[in-house]
Amino acid sequence: MTAKSLESKLAILSDAAKYDASCASSGSTRRDSRDGKGFGSNEGTGICHAYAPDGRCISLLKILMTNFCIYDCAYCINRVSSNVARARFSVDEVVRLTVDFYRRNYIEGLFLSSGVIRSPDATMADMVEIVRKLREEENFHGYIHLKTIPDAAPELIEAAGRLADRLSINVELPTDASMQRLAAEKNPARIRRAMADFRLRKEASSDASHTGRKPPRFAPAGQSTQMIVGADGSNDAAILGESTRLYSSYQLKRVYYSAFSPIPDSSSRLPLISPPLMREHRLYQADWLLRFYGFDLKEIVDGARDGNLDLELDPKLAWALGHRDIFPVDINRAERELLLRVPGFGVKTVNRILGTRRHRTIRYDDVVRMGGLMKKAGPFITALGWSPGGLIDTAQLRARFLPPPAQLSLF
Amino acid sequence: MHRIALPDTGTASAWRQAARACLDAGLSPADVSWGDDADEAGLFDTLPVSPAKPVRMTVPRSFVEMAETVCWHRDTDRFARLYQFLWRLRDEPYLMGDRGDRELAALRLMEKGVHRCQHKMKAFVRFREIGDREDPRRSFAAWFEPTHHTIEPTAPFFVRRFADMDWKIVTPERSVIFQGGDLSFGPGQPKPALPDDASEALWLTYFRSIFNPARLKVRAMTSEMPRKYWKNLPEAATIPDLISGAPARARAMAEAAPTLPPAHAENARRQLAGHASAWSGPMDALPAAIHACQRCPLHSMATQAVPGQGPQDARLMIVGEQPGDQEDLAGVPFVGPAGRLFDRVAQSAGLDRSLAFVTNAVKHFKFEPRGKRRIHKRPNAGEISHCRWWLDAELAQVSPKLILALGATAAEALTGSGDNILARRGTVETRADGTTVLISIHPSFLLRLTDGQERDRQTDLFRDDLRRAAAMMQDGPQPSRSQALA
Numbered sequence: 001m002t003a004k005s006l007e008s009k010l011a012i013l014s015d016a017a018k019y020d021a022s023c024a025s026s027g028s029t030r031r032d033s034r035d036g037k038g039f040g041s042n043e044g045t046g047i048c049h050a051y052a053p054d055g056r057c058i059s060l061l062k063i064l065m066t067n068f069c070i071y072d073c074a075y076c077i078n079r080v081s082s083n084v085a086r087a088r089f090s091v092d093e094v095v096r097l098t099v100d101f102y103r104r105n106y107i108e109g110l111f112l113s114s115g116v117i118r119s120p121d122a123t124m125a126d127m128v129e130i131v132r133k134l135r136e137e138e139n140f141h142g143y144i145h146l147k148t149i150p151d152a153a154p155e156l157i158e159a160a161g162r163l164a165d166r167l168s169i170n171v172e173l174p175t176d177a178s179m180q181r182l183a184a185e186k187n188p189a190r191i192r193r194a195m196a197d198f199r200l201r202k203e204a205s206s207d208a209s210h211t212g213r214k215p216p217r218f219a220p221a222g223q224s225t226q227m228i229v230g231a232d233g234s235n236d237a238a239i240l241g242e243s244t245r246l247y248s249s250y251q252l253k254r255v256y257y258s259a260f261s262p263i264p265d266s267s268s269r270l271p272l273i274s275p276p277l278m279r280e281h282r283l284y285q286a287d288w289l290l291r292f293y294g295f296d297l298k299e300i301v302d303g304a305r306d307g308n309l310d311l312e313l314d315p316k317l318a319w320a321l322g323h324r325d326i327f328p329v330d331i332n333r334a335e336r337e338l339l340l341r342v343p344g345f346g347v348k349t350v351n352r353i354l355g356t357r358r359h360r361t362i363r364y365d366d367v368v369r370m371g372g373l374m375k376k377a378g379p380f381i382t383a384l385g386w387s388p389g390g391l392i393d394t395a396q397l398r399a400r401f402l403p404p405p406a407q408l409s410l411f
Numbered sequence: 412m413h414r415i416a417l418p419d420t421g422t423a424s425a426w427r428q429a430a431r432a433c434l435d436a437g438l439s440p441a442d443v444s445w446g447d448d449a450d451e452a453g454l455f456d457t458l459p460v461s462p463a464k465p466v467r468m469t470v471p472r473s474f475v476e477m478a479e480t481v482c483w484h485r486d487t488d489r490f491a492r493l494y495q496f497l498w499r500l501r502d503e504p505y506l507m508g509d510r511g512d513r514e515l516a517a518l519r520l521m522e523k524g525v526h527r528c529q530h531k532m533k534a535f536v537r538f539r540e541i542g543d544r545e546d547p548r549r550s551f552a553a554w555f556e557p558t559h560h561t562i563e564p565t566a567p568f569f570v571r572r573f574a575d576m577d578w579k580i581v582t583p584e585r586s587v588i589f590q591g592g593d594l595s596f597g598p599g600q601p602k603p604a605l606p607d608d609a610s611e612a613l614w615l616t617y618f619r620s621i622f623n624p625a626r627l628k629v630r631a632m633t634s635e636m637p638r639k640y641w642k643n644l645p646e647a648a649t650i651p652d653l654i655s656g657a658p659a660r661a662r663a664m665a666e667a668a669p670t671l672p673p674a675h676a677e678n679a680r681r682q683l684a685g686h687a688s689a690w691s692g693p694m695d696a697l698p699a700a701i702h703a704c705q706r707c708p709l710h711s712m713a714t715q716a717v718p719g720q721g722p723q724d725a726r727l728m729i730v731g732e733q734p735g736d737q738e739d740l741a742g743v744p745f746v747g748p749a750g751r752l753f754d755r756v757a758q759s760a761g762l763d764r765s766l767a768f769v770t771n772a773v774k775h776f777k778f779e780p781r782g783k784r785r786i787h788k789r790p791n792a793g794e795i796s797h798c799r800w801w802l803d804a805e806l807a808q809v810s811p812k813l814i815l816a817l818g819a820t821a822a823e824a825l826t827g828s829g830d831n832i833l834a835r836r837g838t839v840e841t842r843a844d845g846t847t848v849l850i851s852i853h854p855s856f857l858l859r860l861t862d863g864q865e866r867d868r869q870t871d872l873f874r875d876d877l878r879r880a881a882a883m884m885q886d887g888p889q890p891s892r893s894q895a896l897a
Contacts, residue, residue, distance in 0.1 A: 006613070007612070007613060007616050010613055010616050010617055010620070011616050011619075011620045012620075014616075014617050014620040014621050015620040015621075017621070018620070018621045018622070018623050019623070032571035032572065032574070033571065033572065033573070033574040033575060034570065034571055034574050035574070036574045036575055036592060037575070038574075038575055039572065039573055039574065039575045039576065040572060041568075041571045041572040043568075043571075047530070047533055047534050048534060048635065049534045049535070050534075050535075050618065050636065050644065050646055051631070051632040051635050051636040052618065052621055052622040052623075052632065052653075053622055053627060053628070053629055053632050053650055053653050053654050053657065054622055054623045054624075054626045054627060054628055054632075055626070055628030055629075055630075055631025055632050056623075056631075057635065058618070058621060061617070062621060069679075070679035070680070072676070072679075072680065080672070080673075080675070080676045080679045080680065081672030081673070081676045082670075082672075082673075083670045083672075083673055097613065100610045100613075101610065101613075101614060101617075103538065103540075103549065103551065103573070103576065104537060104538045104539070104540070104551065104608070104610055104611075104614070105536050105537060105538050105553070106537070106614050139575075180692070180693055181693055184692040184693055184696065185692070259626065261623055261625040261626055262625050262661060262664040262665050263664065264664055264667070265667065265669075265670055266664065266667070266669070267669065268669040272664075272665045274625065274661070275625055275626050277626055277628070352510035352511075353510075355508045355509075355510060356508060356509050356510050356511050358505075358508065359505045359508060359509055360509065360511075362511055363511070365511070366510075366511025367511070369510065369511055369512075369513070369516035370510045370511060370516075
């Protein structure tokens with residue numbers, strides 16, 4: 001077997017990494033290289049350097065160290081029983097690719113993941129070595145996201161957390177039963193223990209000692225995880241239930257939802273459907289409502305049929321249509337919590353309304369300028385010179401918001 | 412009428428200075444005309460002279476920040492609009508908080524446009540290496556076409572990020588050069604010819620490979636990466652092919668027949684079994700996993716491992732010692748001489764074996780070859796301990812009400828001790844997890860007894876044990892009685 005070129009390894013190992021939805025490069029510590037001793041910076045906000053035609057942003061060099069794996073997770077392109085081409089980067093190859101891409105302004109940093117080879121410790125040790133070289137030998141100050149291996153030794157996790165901005169571990173499936181069925185070698189309890197351990201380490205690293213000195217920072221951009229949508233039979237209520245549990249238990253920064261997508265050489269155990277992109281979108285919307293809009297899980301899934309979100313309407317609009325007795329809301333008097341429940345109003349719009357109405361009464365046109373989507377919000381609010389009249393009570397209100405009927409594709 | 416022309420370098424601070432002077436002189440927006448052509452007239456030529464004691468006006472910080480951004484907008488009216496709003500702000504200082512105000516909304520929109528342009532510049536500038544890779548300070552250059560005048564306000568970002576290398580960004584209007592740690596601005600240039608860069612081919616490979624053809628969302632891409640930027644993004648050249656090829660690639664993935672696992676899959680699975688600390692696989696895979704077990708050396712001698720058999724929801728689990736000669740050949744537990752004896756006694760005791768899950772403490776046959784025969788050998792503590800992993804998995808699977816432990820090996824595996832079996836037989840012990848274990852002897856013990864009388868006596872006792880098990884199955888476990896017996 002001849003050695004693979006760097007280019008063919010990159011093709012294999014980025015293809016193998018693309019099913020991980022995470023790409024964030026935001027929320028870490030601010031730092032730069034103005035002292036001239038290295039390169040790279042992080043300014044808090046992430047930057048998406050390119051977009052692929054699948055609509056996903058490319059912020060980080062997202063690659064696997066190797067796609068050899070001893071696990072056999074049915075949904076995964078890299079499972080041991082798949083016949084995809086295999087490759088493995090050396091430590092120096094990953095370092096060089098990251099440096100060369102970063103200096104050309106292609107990326108914000110590195111997102112390194114890996115198949116599990118030999119033993120969890122050996123795999124994790126190689127990943128930590130890559131990050132150590134980048135930080136200590138190349139003086140790289142850019143963003144680094146490391147996927148951790150659940151069973152790796154605590155010292156390795158500790159080292160990874162000191163060097164990287166974010167650590168993550170994917171639960172992939174919302175229920176233990178699905179995981180047992182589709183990813184037999186993965187142990188959900190162990191994944192939860194790893195997340196709990198992360199939280200404890202992070203909390204320990206932010207407590208100042210009695211001398212007042214802070215211990216070294218541990219993964220300042222926190223931890224995240226991913227759940228695959230549509231590979232098992234779990235409904236949206238189960239998925240959102242699991243994410244609220246994860247957010248509350250382990251203080252995750254993000255739960256990513258990834259529509260299960262056909263993979264090359266896929267397992268016969270899984271549905272070969274086109275990925276449920278709209279469902280994925282609705283889950284993200286619901287996730288936002290839960291975290292930033294004061295919604296309760298019960299409120300979002302209660303009206304849902306079979307525990308699944310309405311695909312035709314966004315979850316906030318669906319909720320508002322089911323609770324018309326609360327509306328219309330007077331935007332000149334209503335409290336913040338209630339304004340956040342108006343469909344078509346984002347957090348920014350609500351803040352602008354609250355800021356402006358301290359000085360004067362707000363008209364319909366003002367809200368348009370403040371960024372409110374009036375096609376959605378109109379029937380649910382009253383403003384100076386605007387009342388929806390009987391609109392809120394008409395039986396056809398739902399029909400107003402439905403997407404136009406599409407002709408079925410012949411192909 | 413004052414005509415004020417602002418320079419294209421330091422525009423934001425020049426506007427701020429000029430606006431302050433106009434305000435101090437009490438010039439209304441109608442009295443000032445603003446331009447950004449520095450050649451037409453010098454900035455200070457027409458700057459109004461402030462009165463000796465100007466009425467100083469304080470401006471909200473938020474306005475200053477907004478103005479500093481809006482000054483870089485392409486719109487030629489931007490300075491006039493800013494001054495117009497500033498003029499109103501004198502009498503209505505709360506206006507900055509009124510997001511419904513038309514003029515403020517327009518300015519905020521311009522601000523947003525500049526911010527977006529700055530953000531896209533940070534994202535879409537693509538450097539090519541123009542020096543030697545091994546130089547102590549590597550050098551890079553880029554050509555970029557921004558929508559607004561964003562070179563100057565965005566340059567500090569590149570200084571913070573690429574401090575240890577030399578770089579320049581050339582645009583049609585201005586160019587910015589960072590050399591040896593010093594930042595300078597120069598005139599605009601036409602697109603320069605930059606040398607080919609080998610890393611660009613790798614970047615294109617990456618862009619092509621990270622794209623998932625099964626989820627084509629072109630509009631999501633173009634809303635964030637508008638086509639106007641494509642001509643200067645090397646990776647954009649691959650987009651048309653990626654889009655046109657996507658449906659066929661997605662279809663091919665869906666239509667491809669499942670393949671057989673590669674040869675190394677089985678090795679990996681065995682390797683994995685060694686790492687794990689508890690069986691956590693799907694239950695219907697358990698027998699196959701037991702068959703593949705190599706946790707101790709016994710597997711290399713035996714024909715096969717013998718997993719337990721019986722209903723998965725059995726209330727009774729019967730645990731023997733290990734497969735014997737016959738079981739090893741058949742792959743089924745309790746089919747040899749001892750198994751047959753067990754069946755006879757159980758029948759007379761009213762215990763229906765077919766309702767029980769029958770298994771062994773050790774799954775592989777341990778023996779010593781002697782001529783044409785295989786002589787049974789007792790498994791040692793290490794082997795029992797290795798194999799307890801599988802026994803625990805079966806217990807977790809069946810979760811029986813009662814376990815019947817036949818002989819010392821089973822007792823050791825289930826209770827931690829195999830001592831004094833003859834004294835403990837007929838008693839019930841409780842495991843750490845709360846399941847009850849009825850201890851008895853192994854039927855092969857009866858086969859080894861040569862004294863007929865003693866054998867009959869022991870067989871009767873064994874029958875009593877099995878009767879007791881059958882009774883407990885009907886009544887459920889009775890702790891009070893078992894304590895009395897124990």
